[in-house]
Amino acid sequence: MKHTIAILVEDHPGVMARVAGLFTRRGFNIESIAVGPSEKTGISRMTIITSGDEKVLEQVTKQLNKLIDVIRVRDISPGNIIERELILVRVHTDSLPIRAEIIQLVEIFKAKVVYVERNTVTIELSGDEEKVSGFIKLLEPFGIIETVRTGRIAIARTKANGNA
Amino acid sequence: MIAEIMKRGEIMELSGTEIIVESLKQEEVKVIFGIIGAAIMPLYDTFGKMKKLPFKNILTRHEQGAIHAADGYARATGEVGVCIATSGPGATNLVTGLANAYLDSVPLVAFTGQVPTDMVGNDALQEVDITGITLPITKNNYIARRVEDLASIIKEAFYIARSGRPGPVLIDLPKDIQQARCQFKYPDKVNREGYKPSYKGHVRQIKAAAKKIMEAKKPVIIAGGGIINANASEELQKVALKTNIPVVNTFMGLGSFPKNHPLSLGMLGMYGQYVANQTISSADLIIALGTRFDDRITGNLKQFCPHAELIHIDIDPAEIGKNIAVNIPIVGDLKYTLHQLNDYLTEKKNSSWLAEIKKIREKIIPQLEEKKGELKPKYIIKCINEFFKGEAIIVTDVGQHQMWAANYGQFMHPRTFVSSGGLGTMGFGLPAAIGAKFGCPKKPVVCISGDGSFQMNIQELATAIYNRLPIIVVLMNNGYLGMVRQLQELFCERRYVSTSLAGSPDFIKIVEGYGGVGFRVDKKEEFYPILEKAFQMNQFVLIDCQIPQEENTFPMVQPGSSINQMMGVDQS
Numbered sequence: 001m002k003h004t005i006a007i008l009v010e011d012h013p014g015v016m017a018r019v020a021g022l023f024t025r026r027g028f029n030i031e032s033i034a035v036g037p038s039e040k041t042g043i044s045r046m047t048i049i050t051s052g053d054e055k056v057l058e059q060v061t062k063q064l065n066k067l068i069d070v071i072r073v074r075d076i077s078p079g080n081i082i083e084r085e086l087i088l089v090r091v092h093t094d095s096l097p098i099r100a101e102i103i104q105l106v107e108i109f110k111a112k113v114v115y116v117e118r119n120t121v122t123i124e125l126s127g128d129e130e131k132v133s134g135f136i137k138l139l140e141p142f143g144i145i146e147t148v149r150t151g152r153i154a155i156a157r158t159k160a161n162g163n164a
Numbered sequence: 165m166i167a168e169i170m171k172r173g174e175i176m177e178l179s180g181t182e183i184i185v186e187s188l189k190q191e192e193v194k195v196i197f198g199i200i201g202a203a204i205m206p207l208y209d210t211f212g213k214m215k216k217l218p219f220k221n222i223l224t225r226h227e228q229g230a231i232h233a234a235d236g237y238a239r240a241t242g243e244v245g246v247c248i249a250t251s252g253p254g255a256t257n258l259v260t261g262l263a264n265a266y267l268d269s270v271p272l273v274a275f276t277g278q279v280p281t282d283m284v285g286n287d288a289l290q291e292v293d294i295t296g297i298t299l300p301i302t303k304n305n306y307i308a309r310r311v312e313d314l315a316s317i318i319k320e321a322f323y324i325a326r327s328g329r330p331g332p333v334l335i336d337l338p339k340d341i342q343q344a345r346c347q348f349k350y351p352d353k354v355n356r357e358g359y360k361p362s363y364k365g366h367v368r369q370i371k372a373a374a375k376k377i378m379e380a381k382k383p384v385i386i387a388g389g390g391i392i393n394a395n396a397s398e399e400l401q402k403v404a405l406k407t408n409i410p411v412v413n414t415f416m417g418l419g420s421f422p423k424n425h426p427l428s429l430g431m432l433g434m435y436g437q438y439v440a441n442q443t444i445s446s447a448d449l450i451i452a453l454g455t456r457f458d459d460r461i462t463g464n465l466k467q468f469c470p471h472a473e474l475i476h477i478d479i480d481p482a483e484i485g486k487n488i489a490v491n492i493p494i495v496g497d498l499k500y501t502l503h504q505l506n507d508y509l510t511e512k513k514n515s516s517w518l519a520e521i522k523k524i525r526e527k528i529i530p531q532l533e534e535k536k537g538e539l540k541p542k543y544i545i546k547c548i549n550e551f552f553k554g555e556a557i558i559v560t561d562v563g564q565h566q567m568w569a570a571n572y573g574q575f576m577h578p579r580t581f582v583s584s585g586g587l588g589t590m591g592f593g594l595p596a597a598i599g600a601k602f603g604c605p606k607k608p609v610v611c612i613s614g615d616g617s618f619q620m621n622i623q624e625l626a627t628a629i630y631n632r633l634p635i636i637v638v639l640m641n642n643g644y645l646g647m648v649r650q651l652q653e654l655f656c657e658r659r660y661v662s663t664s665l666a667g668s669p670d671f672i673k674i675v676e677g678y679g680g681v682g683f684r685v686d687k688k689e690e691f692y693p694i695l696e697k698a699f700q701m702n703q704f705v706l707i708d709c710q711i712p713q714e715e716n717t718f719p720m721v722q723p724g725s726s727i728n729q730m731m732g733v734d735q736s
Contacts, residue, residue: 010358013307014295021299062482068304068324071358 002031003057004081004154007046007064008038008071015069019046022067026060028052032085032151043071047153080157086126086150088114089136092143093121102142109135120145180311180342181210184275187318189218190350193246195237195602197222197230201250203277203290206342219246222602222631225623227254229595231261231274232621236596238270239582240557241603242395244325245270250277252290255336256297260589262332263301267586268416269393271330273321280340281309295336303331311344316351323354328361329480330393361479365496365504373451373475373492374508380449382471382517383409386432386461389416389585390454390478390498392578397421399502400453406506408514410521412440414455416585419575422554429521433461434721435567438733441721442524444469445728452476454498457487458586467726477501528733539688541565541640541711545572547692548610548638551699556608557582557600561593561617564646567717569612591620594637598624601633608699611637615668616645625678629704636698637706639671642713650716654731675706686710 009015016035023030031049038045050057057075064073093099102121106113111125125135129152136147178186184207188196196219200208211217224230227249234245245265249258255276265272279288284307295305304324306317321333377383391400397420404411404427411421412432421428432440444450450472455461462468465487476484477494484493494501545568548558554576560566560583575581582600584592597611618639628635640646649663672682683694685707698705718732 010356013309014299014305017296018299025300059482059486062486066480066482068356068359 001053002049002051002077003075004077004083004152005048005050005061006074006076006154007048009044009046010069010071011037011042011044012069015044015067018067018069019048019064022060022063023048023050026056026063028056028060032149034151034153036153047151049152076154076156081154082157083128083152083154084126085129085132085152086124087132087136088122088124088148089139090120090122090145091139092145093119098142102139105135105138111135176348177345178348179206179210179345180308180314180337181207183311183314183346183348184318184337184342185210185214185218186348187315187350188246191244191318191322193219193244195220195222196246196248197224197233197237197599198248198275199224199227199230199250199254201252201254201277201290203251203279203339204248204254204275204337204342205277206339207248207275207277207337220602222598222627224595224598224627226621227257228261228591229598229621229624229627231258231272232264232589232592232595233599233602233624233627234272234274235261235265235270235592236559236582236599237603238265238272238599239268239596240579240600242579243271243603244322245272245599246275247272248275250290251279251294252292254290255294256292258294258334259297259301260587262298262334264584264587264589264592265332266301266303268584269330269389270332271325272332273318273325274332274334276334276336277342278307278336278338281338282340284338294334298334301332302334303329305334305336307336308338308341311341311346314341315348319351320354320356324359328359329390361497362495363479363497363500365477365494365501367504369492369494370501370504371508373477373494374505376449376473376475376492377407377409377451377505377509378512382447382520383407383449383451383514384429384443384447384472385409385411386414386444386450386452386455387411387417387420388414388453388455391417391420392454394454394479394498395578396454396498396502397578399499399506403502403506403509407509407512408518409451409512410443410518412436412444414458414461415570415583417455418570418573418581419578422576423574424554424576431570433458433727434463434723435460435571435717436727437571438528438719438730439521439525441727441730443521444472445726446520447472450474452478453502454478456483459487461727462487463721463725463727463729537687537689539686539691539709539711541568541715542572543688544638544640544691544709544711545569545612547695548612549574551692551695552608552610554580556580556610557604559583559593559597559600559609559611561611561613561620562588562590562647563614563617564642564650564715564717565612565614565617565640567647568640590617593617594621594628595624597635597637598628598631598633601628601635609633609635611635613637613639614646615639615641615643615665615671618671619665619668622674625675625680625704629675629678629680633704634702635704636695637704638695639706639708640711641668641671641708642711642715643668644713646715647717649714653714653716671706671708675704680704680706682706682708684708684710
């Protein structure tokens with residue numbers, strides 16, 4: 001089962017290595033990891049997407065909580081959450097009709113063209129996993145040159161669900 | 165000088181190394197163990213400049229010796245052990261000792277020298293990423309990047325090492341940070357949002373536990389190392405005596421409950437006592453205190469205590485439910501929680517249960533008395549019990565001798581059994597005995613070792629003898645790496661590959677070479693008088709005991725078996 005784990009950490013050197021190291025040691029796979037500053041200075045928020053059974057997850061959560069730099073760990077996957085991922089993707093546009101077709105897809109998905117060359121176009125899209133994967137699938141036949149994904153971030157829909 | 169300035173309340177500027185010395189003084193450190201090297205020279209030079217160093221500075225002969233000495237000191241005293249090493253190989257030589265302390269929850273602070281900050285990351289001479297290497301085997305670690313942070317890092321390191329579930333902390337000190345100067349003020353307290361150990365147990369859970377204990381027909385207490393770390397032996401005894409619940413000890417918990425008490429069933433586990441393992445297996449309630457259900461205790465997890473409900477009290481929430489499902493989990497410090505629990509308990513007899521256990525005990529035929537003249541391990545331990553009456557600190561190495569000591573040793577008080585449990589580090593004994601003796605100079609210290617283990621840190625003879633430490637080493641010499649030889653005998657049709665220690669030195673001559681005294685004993689009747697003599701000599705003495713080569717540690721549980729299926733038990 002997939003889990004979205006939100007971790008608040010003190011922004012100290014080595015904290016990424018500590019967190020990632022624990023996942024490795026307990027045999028837990030990190031599917032994606034996104035880190036950035038939180039609303040408080042000196043404190044970062046990590047969003048980790050992982051899969052594994054409940055017992056191992058409980059152990060990982062407890063072990064993460066033991067790290068001095070970790071302030072809070074929450075498995076937010078069962079809750080009502082909003083997930084987003086940002087991607088940048090460069091696609092071949094060999095002819096004008098193809099470019100028009102791609103731009104049509106961009107409009108449907110509310111994506112954005114951020115750079116255009118004579119035979120390529122670079123697109124920006126944000127959305128949940130389903131939307132992002134669906135978009136990439138549709139672009140594949142045109143020939144994707146490069147895809148860059150941020151990894152998912154997530155937030156609880158209401159404050160009542162608690163902040164991570 | 166520094167103290168005078170501080171008294172005057174003036175703001176003073178100190179170098180990084182002066183800050184370290186001042187901070188150690190504030191933490192009331194009494195002794196440090198270490199080895200100098202280029203990257204840690206500024207710190208030692210500061211020691212040299214001081215008229216009177218506020219702590220003893222002990223030079224060991226290997227960094228592993230230094231950290232095990234600090235570890236032995238910490239286990240024997242309950243205070244934080246401190247060791248120092250230089251960068252590179254000095255630092256990596258601490259790795260085994262850190263892992264050893266981490267697995268046994270021993271409070272340590274290790275300082276390592278590091279190349280100057282502008283060279284960190286350039287693969288300079290004697291540079292290693294020691295904070296990276298020790299990440300999974302320290303409770304926390306630091307690299308001091310600014311001299312201004314040094315005092316708060318040290319304060320935090322000591323606090324983290326000794327509070328909650330204790331453990332080792334490492335501080336890496338780049339040479340330029342040691343030499344840089346800044347104003348010094350030692351912080352009063354530590355405030356880390358991510359580190360707030362909970363000490364008091366949840367009252368509702370404690371009440372529920374008390375109710376279960378009162379209802380149980382066949383309750384057993386498993387007392388682990390957490391009792392010793394929390395200094396909760398007295399509270400444990402109060403609970404056990406009030407309710408007449410038998411107590412088994414884990415290896416790490418030996419000494420937390422007096423072994424000669426009628427309620428004591430001794431050690432449980434793979435090399436534990438038959439009665440302890442059988443009792444646990446037929447119990448209906450297990451009260452597990454400060455133990456982590458290591459595989460050497462549980463044996464086959466699926467068959468562990470099939471009839472029992474489980475109350476588990478531990479300060480580390482991650483230990484609860486890790487290996488075994490728990491009915492009543494309680495997170496808290498054992499001193500507090502047992503005190504709380506005791507208030508909800510009333511007196512209880514448990515007569516029929518105790519009678520049942522007595523029957524299990526009686527089933528075992530006492531092992532035949534050794535043939536006259538043959539010096540057996542059990543007899544050696546018996547003599548040590550008789551002579552010291554549980555008042556000595558028994559330090560061991562790792563192997564068969566360790567299990568003999570654990571099983572037959574008469575441990576009466578906490579912190580009198582110092583041994584490497586979780587990591588099983590051969591070579592721990594001698595340096596740990598040195599640390600224990602520095603920590604408790606008035607108590608006799610006996611190091612029970614083997615001819616394999618002893619050679620793994622034999623260089624520390626210099627540290628012990630030069631410092632005139634009256635340690636008695638009882639060397640159980642069987643010419644083998646005996647524990648593995650035993651496994652080869654039982655499971656590899658006696659193919660003794662790489663376990664013979666042919667080529668070992670004459671240990672008496674080795675000890676004499678360092679300036680100590682050695683005796684060789686090969687007859688049973690010689691041992692006690694020699695032990696007596698060694699004690700009276702009040703100096704470093706090694707007793708080389710020639711024990712039978714193929715003596716086994718029995719009874720034992722085969723790896724993967726249930727703990728009540730022990731081999732090597734003589735039953736009627």
